[in-house]
Amino acid sequence: MEEDMRIFNTMSGLNGETSECTGFIYRSASDMLVTVADGKGNVNVSPISLWLALALAAQGAHGHTLEQLEEALGTNGLCADQYRALVDSINQQQPGAASVMTVRNSVWISDTLTPHTSFIDDVRHAFAAEVNSIDFSDPNAGKSISSWIGKHTEGLLQPTIECDGTELLSIISTVFADSRWKTPFELNDTEPAVFHGDHGDATVPFMHQWCEDVSYLCDETFGWERVDIPFDDGSELRIVLPDPGNLETLVKDPAALRRAFSTELAETVPQEDKQELTGMDRLKAKLAAHKNPASMPIYANTVTAKVALPRFEIDSAIDGRTIITILQSLGVTDAFDPTHADFSSICEGALAISDIVQNTHIEVNEHGVRAAAYTGIAVAGAAPQWGREITFTVDRPFMYALMTHDRLPLFVGAVRNL
Known part of the structure; x- marks a missing residue:
């Protein structure tokens, strides 16, 4: 690969x-x-x-x-x-x-x-x-x-x-x-839940699964978290869940979009070293990351994720x-x-x-x-390790990338309403 x-x-x-x-x-x-x-x-x-x-x-x-x-x-x-x-x-x-x-x-x-x-x-x-x-x-x-x-x-x-x-x-x-999917979602576990779209709430079928040994990434600078759900051939669906109201900021910024989808686990900092950023500190960090993306860390772990993903x-x-x-x-x-x-x-x-x-x-x-x-x-x-457990509920506007096994984005999309 x-x-x-x-x-x-x-x-x-x-x-x-x-x-x-x-x-x-x-x-x-x-x-x-x-x-x-x-x-x-x-x-x-x-x-x-x-x-x-x-x-x-x-x-x-x-x-x-x-x-x-x-x-x-x-x-x-x-x-x-x-x-x-x-x-x-x-x-x-x-x-x-x-x-x-x-x-x-x-x-x-x-x-x-x-x-x-x-x-x-x-x-x-x-x-x-x-x-x-x-x-x-x-x-x-x-x-x-x-x-x-x-x-x-x-x-x-x-x-x-x-x-x-x-x-x-x-x-x-x-x-x-x-x-x-490497581990399919069970049809019996699918049940209706509310997706909070930018046009209002909608009740849609949500699939549920405990995804073991998956990458979880969190970017405090640009405001998003990501879970990579594996397919059986080593490819992945990378789900990026922006902070509330932050999707449009990400999709309009090619550098931020690339950072969100192309960052690999090996390029991140362990989550236990995470530093919270607020106010002017976060703004300064974002400006610094635009000039030199490698200067601002993305935090990550290999986790067991309780995923709720809408069809x-x-x-x-x-x-x-x-x-x-x-x-x-x-x-x-x-x-x-x-x-x-x-x-x-x-x-x-x-x-x-x-x-x-x-x-x-x-x-x-x-x-x-x-x-x-x-x-x-x-x-x-004219080589993953068992990690902490997290909950990853995709109930608001999100982005995704269907990555090949060589980590090329075959499809990229944004879901704003369901």
């Missing part, structure tokens, strides 16, 4: 604390958690799916377009073998585990376009991408792409995709997880305007401008990204977590 994680961290030539690749994941996640929500204010996103789709598109970019994509994604100097190692790492099923995680990539090329052989070879080798020739003017073109997405998300996502014939190339990246299910859809605005704020501008975009490594002629969308679904129940995402890019011309 540590070796696979180093593969991701070294994509940018930096260590795990400063990896630019991981930086993009939490910057984009923060922007999406703030700007995208369903009618209840809940949101589920897959920054990994967005990163993969853009990294695949970057294989066809050149000049300033490539420089901007690499700077934002943190992929400067990354070789094909490292991309492939990441894809293979996520797709590798652990021996004896029922849990499954997969990423699948595909490129759909207009039958009127003659792509460079080098581009086809690169995306097949680096991303294990399936390459298909398609007539985008055919009324069934969108159905073919939708069917491919449905197949690789096990039917959790079946989008209606419409093609108008102006497309020259489409890039699709799917992410799917069927993660089974929930979220569908999220992010439109092109939202994603493109986020990427432009990260410095990716030329790729969307027909007069400046340079995708000459794909083919001769002018190409530009005309749209990016992402749809996701997640459901959390007694058996585990099932989640799926797809990101579509349209290109047109």
